[in-house]
Structures are given as C-alpha cells and as structure tokens.
Amino acid sequence: MSYVSGALKRLVTERADERCEYCRQPQGLSLFSFEMEHIIARKHDGSTTAENLALACPQCNGYKGSDLGSIDPETGVLTPFYHPRLQMWSEHFQLAQGEILPLTAEGRVTVKILRFNLPERVEERLFWAEIDG
Numbered sequence: 585m586s587y588v589s590g591a592l593k594r595l596v597t598e599r600a601d602e603r604c605e606y607c608r609q610p611q612g613l614s615l616f617s618f619e620m621e622h623i624i625a626r627k628h629d630g631s632t633t634a635e636n637l638a639l640a641c642p643q644c645n646g647y648k649g650s651d652l653g654s655i656d657p658e659t660g661v662l663t664p665f666y667h668p669r670l671q672m673w674s675e676h677f678q679l680a681q682g683e684i685l686p687l688t689a690e691g692r693v694t695v696k697i698l699r700f701n702l703p704e705r706v707e708e709r710l711f712w713a714e715i716d717g
C-alpha cells in the first residue's frame with residue numbers, strides 16, 4: 585500500500601466523474617468504496633501521482649492486480665491494458681446490453697483479464713444503467 589493524500593484522492597475521484605475508469609460503474613451505486621489504482625503498479629516502478637492513478641472499482645482493481653497487460657486472444661501478441669490516462673474509453677470499448685465489448689487489442693486484453701463480462705457484473709451493469717440512464 586502507498587499513501588495517497590486526501591487532495592490527490594479527491595482529484596482522481598472528481599476527474600473520473602466518480603466512475604470506475606475501467607468498467608464505468610458509478611461509485612454512487614456501489615456498496616463498496618472505489619480504490620486508488622496504480623495504472624503502472626508500484627512493483628513496476630509506477631508512481632503515486634495523478635498521472636499514474638485511476639479510480640477503480642474493487643473488482644477491476646482486484647482482477648488487474650499488478651499486471652500491465654496480457655496476450656491478445658485474437659493475435660497472440662503481448663498487449664498492454666487500456667490506459668485511462670492516455671486513451672479514450674469509447675475508442676476501446678462499446679457497451680451493448682450490459683456487456684462491454686472490446687474494439688481494439690488493448691480493449692480485448694482488458695475485458696478478458698478484468699473480467700468485465702462476468703454474468704453478475706453484466707447484471708449489475710444493466711441494473712445501474714436503468715437508474716443512471
């Protein structure tokens with residue numbers, strides 16, 4: 585664990601519009617508080633700075649762990665995860681009936697490893713889509 589100041593937490597949370605920057609779940613509709621996620625894990629010398637932090641739900645953060653990427657199931661090529669500071673969500677993912685569909689190689693490895701489309705997560709997403717609009 586590394587210390588993230590209250591001011592930095594607020595900045596990251598507000599910048600993310602209080603949503604998980606990976607699966608887009610709104611924090612306000614979650615029972616659990618969201619976490620300060622190191623995009624590049626500290627294990628790989630990622631810093632605890634605004635540029636390297638993302639707001640993440642406990643599921644996304646937990647499945648991502650200290651990984652930086654995975655093997656793209658379509659090409660077999662080692663591919664980094666979607667990077668919420670450097671890339672646009674809508675260029676890598678598309679929401680369809682509660683499922684998050686990947687549009688790119690980065691999208692594919694992120695959907696796979698962060699398990700965006702586990703049945704309970706899809707169900708939850710459909711539920712909050714109704715509330716959130």
Ligand SMILES: [Zn+2]
Pocket residue numbers: 604605606607608609640641642643644645
């Ligand atoms: Zn998430």
